[in-house]
Structure formats: structure tokens, C-alpha cells
Amino acid sequence: MNSQRPAAVLFDMDGTLVDSEKVWDIALYELAVRAGGELSQGARHAMVGNSMANSMRILREDLGQPDRPEEPDVKWLTSRVFELFREGLVWRPGAAELLRAVKLAGMPTALVTSTGRLLVEAALDTLGRENFDVVVCGDEVTMPKPDPEPYRTAAALLGVPITECIAVEDSPTGVASALASGAVVLAVPAELELPATDGVHLRTSLVGVDPAYLTSLLISHELLQPEH
Known part of the structure; x- marks a missing residue:
């Protein structure tokens, strides 16, 4: 069991990082x-x-x-x-601060979105290209969300185990994708309500979320896993 910090943090874009x-x-x-x-x-x-x-x-x-x-x-x-x-995008509450803290902590990051590459490139003017080690767009995978492929692709590109990654999502479709991939899921609803789901950590916003909190989610998730 790995009780260290997450191997990577995988961020959804629309509704999670920005109010797009x-x-x-x-x-x-x-x-x-x-x-x-x-x-x-x-x-x-x-x-x-x-x-x-x-x-x-x-x-x-x-x-x-x-x-x-x-x-x-x-x-x-x-x-x-x-x-x-x-024309510019508005950050979701706490999102810019979390992204900055994760990068300062030296944790690998990925942007994992259903949006196509052309629009993602425009959004990155707001988000900052330097904030992501890899970017996986909706038109660059065979099976987009809710299939797990986007998140598994991000982990593979980063060279880390998906089960040691935290995925940050806001929608039922995105949560389903992240959960099926094997990632630990932090969900902050934006446009749609999210039902309580096993394996999904629900919060009302990203305000107050930091690398230590993400590490605690991974540790608590690992403690709940059956020993092999």
C-alpha cells in the first residue's frame, strides 16, 4: 500500500476549473x-x-x-x-488556488476534458499551459467520458498508476469516467447535483482543498481497500 501523496492530480475543465x-x-x-x-x-x-x-x-x-x-x-x-x-473564463471558487498549490508541491498534473483541442487551446490562455504536464482532449480519445479511457490515457502519459491518482470532477458523466478508471474521485458539483456514490468524495467547492487534503483522500481510500 502506498501511503505517500498522490502520484498525480487529474483535473476536469468545464465546471471544475472554470465556469465555462x-x-x-x-x-x-x-x-x-x-x-x-x-x-x-x-x-x-x-x-x-x-x-x-x-x-x-x-x-x-x-x-x-x-x-x-x-x-x-x-x-x-x-x-x-x-x-x-x-474573451476569458472565470475560475471556479478555489480552483486557481488548488492548481497553484499542487504545482508548487511538485505533483504531476493533467487536464482531462471532453472538450475538443481547438477550444481547450483557447481555454489554456486562462488556465495556463504551464499548469499541466499533459492535456487529454475529448477529440483525442476513442471513447470519451463516461468511458474511463480519458483518465487512463492521462495516467499512462504521465507514467503513473491510475489507482494512485486523484481525479477532480463536477458532472455525473465525468465522475463515472473517473470512477471507472480506478482513480480516487473528488467531486464538486457545478451545474448538476451529484448523488452520494461509493468511492466519490463530495465537496461543495474547492475552497480549502490543498495537497495535504488530497493526500488524505488517497490514504483513506487505500485503507478501505481489501488486502490482497
Whole structure:
């Protein structure tokens, strides 16, 4: 059993580090209007933490336009969100401080997001490229969240065991991905409520979270594991 600090901290982006879901709100509602409809709140909630392909499928179903071509919508949405990201993103409470503390402590970090590379590059102007040792984007994996592939890919790129990593998430989709990967999960809900789940440490915000707290999560998780 390793009772040392986490081998790495793996951060989700939208809703976890930055309040970017509200940016997506603007663009998605605008896209629905362009399509001659109106996006329902239920459909918008279903998109949170999901891949672009899944989100576009939800949009088409919600608008009653199952045969609507996907590519033009993706192109328009990406361009609009890029424009909004470039205007700057607002940090979630405690997120910038935690990221800074983790880096100062010398702990490896990864950004693990369902968002595509083009938009992530724009977001990194706010987040700081120097804050992440690796970046795994939604369009760079075969199976995006809720599949565990994104988190397992990040751990592999860092050369660390996923079971010794802390994943920081905000959405049910992201939590499912992180949990299935084998990471220890810290979840801070943003847009959607998160149910209490075995193996998931729930907090109302990242304020007060520091490397010592993350280490305590890993140790408590290991203590609960059966001896082999």
C-alpha cells in the first residue's frame, strides 16, 4: 500500500476549473434558435460533461430534427465557443488556488476534458499551459467520458498508476469516467447535483482543498481497500 501523496492530480475543465458551462449555455441556446427551435433545460442538463457527438445528438432529438446535418452545427458551435473562450473564463471558487498549490508541491498534473483541442487551446490562455504536464482532449480519445479511457490515457502519459491518482470532477458523466478508471474521485458539483456514490468524495467547492487534503483522500481510500 502506498501511503505517500498522490502520484498525480487529474483535473476536469468545464465546471471544475472554470465556469465555462455558462459559456456553453450561451452558444447552445443560440444554436437552437438558429435551427428554428428552443433548447429545453432537460436537454441542456443532459449535455453537461458529454462529448460533442453526444451533445449534438441530444440537440437534434430535443429539437425534433433527427436528420439535421451534424457537421455545420459543430463548426458553428465550435467557432462561437472559441470566440467566447477567448474573451476569458472565470475560475471556479478555489480552483486557481488548488492548481497553484499542487504545482508548487511538485505533483504531476493533467487536464482531462471532453472538450475538443481547438477550444481547450483557447481555454489554456486562462488556465495556463504551464499548469499541466499533459492535456487529454475529448477529440483525442476513442471513447470519451463516461468511458474511463480519458483518465487512463492521462495516467499512462504521465507514467503513473491510475489507482494512485486523484481525479477532480463536477458532472455525473465525468465522475463515472473517473470512477471507472480506478482513480480516487473528488467531486464538486457545478451545474448538476451529484448523488452520494461509493468511492466519490463530495465537496461543495474547492475552497480549502490543498495537497495535504488530497493526500488524505488517497490514504483513506487505500485503507478501505481489501488486502490482497
